[in-house]
Amino acid sequence: MTRVVLVRLAWMLPILFGVSVVAFALMRALPGDFAQAAAGTADLTPEALETIRRGLGLDQPIWAQYLVWLGGLASGDFGSSFVTHKPVLGELLPRLAVTAELTLMAGAMAMALGVFTGLASARLRGRTDWFVRGFNGLLLAVPNFVVATLIVLLAGLYFPELGIFNYTPFFTDPLGNLGSMLLPAFSLALAVSVTISENTRAAVLEVSSQDFVMVARAKGLRPGAILRNYLVRNALTPVITVTGLQLASLLGGSILIETIFTIPGMGQYLFDSITSRDYPVIQAIVLVAAVIVLLVNVLVDVAYARVDARVSYG
Amino acid sequence: MAEARSIVDPALDTRPIAEAPPARKRRHLLLALGIAMLLAMLLVTALGPWIAPYDAIATSPDSLAGPSTQHWLGTDSIGRDVLSRLIIGGRTTLLITFVAVSLAVAAGLVLGLVSGYVGGLADELIMRGLDIVFAFPVFLLAIAVVAALGPTVPNLILTIAIVYTPIMARVVRAPVLSVKRWDHVEAARSVGVGELRIAIVHVLPMVMSPILVQTSLTLANTIFTVTALSFLGIGPPPPDPNWGGMLSEARQFMELAPLTVIGPAVAIVFATLTFIVLANGLRDLLDVAGH
Numbered sequence: 001m002t003r004v005v006l007v008r009l010a011w012m013l014p015i016l017f018g019v020s021v022v023a024f025a026l027m028r029a030l031p032g033d034f035a036q037a038a039a040g041t042a043d044l045t046p047e048a049l050e051t052i053r054r055g056l057g058l059d060q061p062i063w064a065q066y067l068v069w070l071g072g073l074a075s076g077d078f079g080s081s082f083v084t085h086k087p088v089l090g091e092l093l094p095r096l097a098v099t100a101e102l103t104l105m106a107g108a109m110a111m112a113l114g115v116f117t118g119l120a121s122a123r124l125r126g127r128t129d130w131f132v133r134g135f136n137g138l139l140l141a142v143p144n145f146v147v148a149t150l151i152v153l154l155a156g157l158y159f160p161e162l163g164i165f166n167y168t169p170f171f172t173d174p175l176g177n178l179g180s181m182l183l184p185a186f187s188l189a190l191a192v193s194v195t196i197s198e199n200t201r202a203a204v205l206e207v208s209s210q211d212f213v214m215v216a217r218a219k220g221l222r223p224g225a226i227l228r229n230y231l232v233r234n235a236l237t238p239v240i241t242v243t244g245l246q247l248a249s250l251l252g253g254s255i256l257i258e259t260i261f262t263i264p265g266m267g268q269y270l271f272d273s274i275t276s277r278d279y280p281v282i283q284a285i286v287l288v289a290a291v292i293v294l295l296v297n298v299l300v301d302v303a304y305a306r307v308d309a310r311v312s313y314g
Numbered sequence: 315m316a317e318a319r320s321i322v323d324p325a326l327d328t329r330p331i332a333e334a335p336p337a338r339k340r341r342h343l344l345l346a347l348g349i350a351m352l353l354a355m356l357l358v359t360a361l362g363p364w365i366a367p368y369d370a371i372a373t374s375p376d377s378l379a380g381p382s383t384q385h386w387l388g389t390d391s392i393g394r395d396v397l398s399r400l401i402i403g404g405r406t407t408l409l410i411t412f413v414a415v416s417l418a419v420a421a422g423l424v425l426g427l428v429s430g431y432v433g434g435l436a437d438e439l440i441m442r443g444l445d446i447v448f449a450f451p452v453f454l455l456a457i458a459v460v461a462a463l464g465p466t467v468p469n470l471i472l473t474i475a476i477v478y479t480p481i482m483a484r485v486v487r488a489p490v491l492s493v494k495r496w497d498h499v500e501a502a503r504s505v506g507v508g509e510l511r512i513a514i515v516h517v518l519p520m521v522m523s524p525i526l527v528q529t530s531l532t533l534a535n536t537i538f539t540v541t542a543l544s545f546l547g548i549g550p551p552p553p554d555p556n557w558g559g560m561l562s563e564a565r566q567f568m569e570l571a572p573l574t575v576i577g578p579a580v581a582i583v584f585a586t587l588t589f590i591v592l593a594n595g596l597r598d599l600l601d602v603a604g605h
Contacts, residue, residue, distance in 0.1 A: 014442065015442075015445055015446055015449050018442075018443075018445075018446030018449070019446060019449050019450065021446075022446060022447075022450070023458075026458050026459065026462045027462070137587075137590055137591070137594070138587070140534075140586075140590055141534070141583050141586040141587035141590050142583050142586075143538045143541065143542060143582060143583075143586065145541075145542055145545050145561075146561070146579045146582055146583065149561060149565060149568075149575060149579065150575070150576075150579060152565070152568075153568050153569070153572060153575055153576075156568065156569045157569055157572065248451035248452070249451070249453075251451055251454070252451045252452065252453030252454055253453075255453070255454070255457070255546070256542055256545065256546065259546065260565075270457065271546055271547075274457065274461050274546065274547065274548060275547065277461075279461075279462070282457070282458055282461055282462075283458070285454070286450065286454050286455065286457070286458040289450075289451055289454050290449055290450045290451065290454070290455075293449065293450075293451055294449050
C-alpha cells in the first residue's frame with residue numbers, strides 16, 4: 001500500500017515539473033514585450049521600460065528567470081497582479097474557497113442524480129433504461145453555460161422576484177449562501193451526472209451478475225437488502241473514482257458558471273483577468289487548477305487501490 | 315429453461331441488454347440520424363452567404379425586434395438579423411471545430427502510431443510529454459493559451475488542436491500495441507515489407523474504429539470548447555458572428571428578446587448532439603467497446 005502511494009507520488013514530480021514549465025512558458029510567449037504588458041501601457045520611455053525590465057528580472061537568462069519564479073512559487077509567491085499590484089495569492093485564496101464550495105455542491109448533486117438515474121436504469125431496464133440513456137445523451141449535448149444562461153433567462157422571465165444574482169458570502173448568512181449557490185451548482189452538475197449515471201449503470205450490471213449476489217438471493221435475503229448491502233456498496237467504488245476524475249470538468253465549468261451568476265470565485269477572477277490582460281493571475285489560476293486536478297487524480301488512484309485489492313502498480 | 319429465467323431477478327440476467335433483434339435496426343437508425351443531422355448542418359452553413367436573408371454584420375434601427383416575417387428569429391440589440399448571424403456564425407464555429415480536430419487527429423495518429431509501434435524510449439518520451447498536457451484541465455489550458463497568444467481564428471485552432479492531441483494519441487496507441495503482435499504483421503515482415511509500410515498499411519487500418527468514434531466525440535467536445543471560449547470573450551473577434559459570442563452578447567437584453575439567446579443555444583446543442591449521436595452510431599456499427 002505504501003508502495004502504491006510512493007510510486008504515484010513519485011510519478012507526479014516530473015509531471016508537476018512539466019506543468020510548471022508550460023505555465024512559465026505561457027507567460028513568456030505573450031505577444032509583444034512582457035515588461036510592456038506588466039506596465040499596462042505602451043507609452044513608456046526606453047529608460048522606464050528598462051527599469052521595469054530589471055525590476056522583473058527580465059535582464060537575466062531565461063533559465064535563471066524560471067528558477068527564480070519556481071523558488072517564489074515554493075514560498076507561496078505567485079507574483080503580483082498587473083492591475084492591483086498586490087500579491088496574487090492573497091486575492092486567490094478566498095476565491096478558491098468559493099469555487100471549492102460550488103464545485104463540491106455540484107459534485108454532490110451530480111452524484112445524487114447520476115447514481116439515482118444509473119441505478120434506475122440498471123435495475124428497471126426496458127423503457128426506463130432507454131429513457132435514462134436518451135435523457136443522458138441529451139444532457140451531454142447541452143453545455144453547462146447554455147444551461148446556466150437558460151436558467152437565468154427563465155428566472156428573469158417568470159420569477160423576477162427570485163433574485164438569482166444575489167451571491168451571499170457564507171459567513172454573513174450560511175443558509176442564504178447555500179440558497180444562492182443552488183442554481184449555479186445545479187447547472188454545473190447536470191452534464192457531470194451523465195458520466196456518473198452511465199458508470200453506475202455499468203457497475204451495477206456487472207455486480208448483479210456476480211455469484212455472491214446469486215448466493216444472497218438464494219439464501220433468501222430481501223431484494224432491498226441485496227440492493228443496499230451488495231449492489232450499491234460494490235458498485236459505488238468505481239462511481240466514486242469517476243466522480244473524482246470529473247473534477248477537471250467541474251473546475252473548468254465553474255469559470256463559466258461563476259461568470260454567468262456573478263459568483264466571486266476563481267472562475268470569475270480568471271474571467272476578469274482575461275478581460276484586463278492580467279497575466280500573472282491567469283498563470284496562477286491555471287497552475288493552481290492543474291495541481292489540484294493532479295493531486296485529486298492521485299488521491300483517487302490511491303483510494304481505488306486501497307479498496308480494490310486487484311489493482312496493483314508495478 | 316425459459317421458465318427458469320423468468321423467475322430470476324432481472325438484475326441477475328447476464329444476457330447483454332442490446333442483443334434483441336430489433337436493436338440491430340435501431341443501431342443503424344442512430345447512425346443514419348447522425349449523418350442526416352451532420353449533412354443538414356453542413357449544407358446550411360456551406361450555403362450560408364447565399365441563403366442568409368440579411369447581411370450578418372449590417373445593423374439596422376430595428377433593434378430587439380420579435381420574430382416576424384422579415385426577421386424569422388427577430389433582431390439583436392443593434393438590429394442585426396439573428397437568423398443570418400446564426401447561419402454565418404455557424405461557419406466560423408464549425409470551421410474552427412473541423413480544422414482543429416483534423417489537426418488533433420493527424421498529430422494523434424502520428425504520435426500514437428510511433429509511440430505504440432516503435433515502443434521503447436520513443437514511447438516513453440511521447441507518452442510522458444503528453445501526460446503533461448493531459449494534466450491541465452482542457453478548458454483552463456485552452457483559456458491560458460488563447461489569452462496568451464491572442465484570440466484569433468488561427469490561434470484558436472492551434473490551441474484546440476494542442477489540447478485534444480493527447481487523448482487522440484492514447485486512443486491510437488492502445489490498439490496498436492496489440493495489433494502489432496498479430497500474425498499478419500509478422501507475415502508481412504517475413505516477406506520483407508518495410509517497417510513504415512507495415513505500420514501504415516497493415517497496422518493503421520486495423521485500429522481505425524476507435525479512432526473514428528473518438529474523433530466524433532472530440533468534435534462534440536470541441537464545439538463546447540470553441541463556443542465556451544467565445545462565450546468568455548476570447549473567441550473569434552467581433553463583429554463577425556459565432557455561436558458562443560452571440561449567446562454571450564444576447565444575455566444583456568435576453569428578457570426583452572428571448573430568441574436572441576434561444577437561437578444560438580439551440581444551434582450549439584444541435585451541433586453537439588449531432589456528433590454525440592454520430593459517435594454512438596459509429597460505436598454500434600463498428601462494435602467498439604464503450605469506455
